[in-house]
Amino acid sequence: MAGGDELKLLGFWGSPFVLRARLALSFKGLSYEYVEEDLKNKSELLLQSNPVHKKVPVLIHNGKPVCETQVIVQYLDEVYGANGRPSLLPVDPYDRAMARFWAAYIDDKLLSSLMMMSMGKTEEEKAEGRKQSSGAVETLEGALKECSKGKPFFGGDSVGYVDVVLGGFVAWVRIIDRMTGLKIFDSSKTPILAAWLERFGSLDAAKAVMPDVQRLVELSKMRQV
Amino acid sequence: MAGGDELKLLGFWGSPFVLRARLALSFKGLSYEYVEEDLKNKSELLLQSNPVHKKVPVLIHNGKPVCETQVIVQYLDEVYGANGRPSLLPVDPYDRAMARFWAAYIDDKLLSSLMMMSMGKTEEEKAEGRKQSSGAVETLEGALKECSKGKPFFGGDSVGYVDVVLGGFVAWVRIIDRMTGLKIFDSSKTPILAAWLERFGSLDAAKAVMPDVQRLVELSKMRQV
Incomplete structure (x- = not known):
């Protein structure tokens, strides 16, 4: 700095x-x-x-x-892109465009479907949310495959912009799993993304700021009352 | 190129x-x-x-x-940022952040309120859309004042990112005005933005790609049937 x-x-x-x-x-x-x-x-x-x-x-x-x-x-x-600090967005303009595209997708499609699934007012709404979440996660599985080119993160060898944008939801994905009994990032359906979730969540820099899952479950229950 | x-x-x-x-x-x-x-x-x-x-x-x-x-x-x-071509986003990271902020605002707040105002299913919904549009336009008036620093465009002396993002709606603002009899960018309430609308719409590079307003009115009527 x-x-x-x-x-x-x-x-x-x-x-x-x-x-x-x-x-x-x-x-x-x-x-x-x-x-x-x-x-x-x-x-x-x-x-x-x-x-x-x-x-x-x-x-x-x-x-x-x-x-x-x-x-x-x-x-x-x-x-803070220079001086040896890691860059989140790629250097190449096309790769940057892809990163921005997937970041927007996460906010537009994944977020809205997760909200519907966990906070939906009726059973029908929750079921629709589950269906849409499932579709969005499958689409993201393809994106991860494409962006990472076989490497561990959306950003390649290290965490990038899309990893951070999706990473914001890691703890929430876990509480929705715990509260609904469903697995949103299911290792049988979306194995690359399920592995990403574990890998990202276990990084020291992520663990240092990740909220406590049990406390989030309580917050989430309070909001549903 | x-x-x-x-x-x-x-x-x-x-x-x-x-x-x-x-x-x-x-x-x-x-x-x-x-x-x-x-x-x-x-x-x-x-x-x-x-x-x-x-x-x-x-x-x-x-x-x-x-x-x-x-x-x-x-x-x-x-x-295409170099070689004498005009840049849309500013060079300074803080100014870039402001431009991205206002671009997101236009898509989140202005767009949704204009949609509600012109396509609302009930009179109440349309009235709520008008109220929200009016608030969003007033907020944008302040943004234009701040970003342009007394110069003609959000981008300063020349058209920038926010001008292009808002510029996409110029023809639609005009047809909503024509169809509803209201003035969304009202020169008495938001004089800087009203002047921007005229200035932007009269640029050759904008006129070259702007759709015909009468044809848009017809499209809009067709969609409401």
């Missing part, structure tokens, strides 16, 4: 979007001040830093706020 | 998302083959090039497909 650089992250421990920012900071080996927000009583700093959405995560870099999870991750990658 | 480069765009004349890609190509002065798709009978090339979403726009660059409108625009900017 450049001398005098000050990084602060406003977050909430249970947010997968905040987790992405923390994963990016962690994989890039950046030190920062983490400020936990009370979402029922948001701080003045949060409201001033993100007046449009009033949401976490917000990264504050030398007093200047950056909002929205994918914007934050790309910003960190652009500011 | 590098010698031997082949650019092809699969599109539909009435899509604001396709228009963004055409605007980017036009502002960058790139020549390309435009292929109009029949969305009721999609070509094999479209289905093969975008097997995940099966949607336009798809940019095919030397045989390799790039899908999703914002991904395409960023790809074009990265591949």
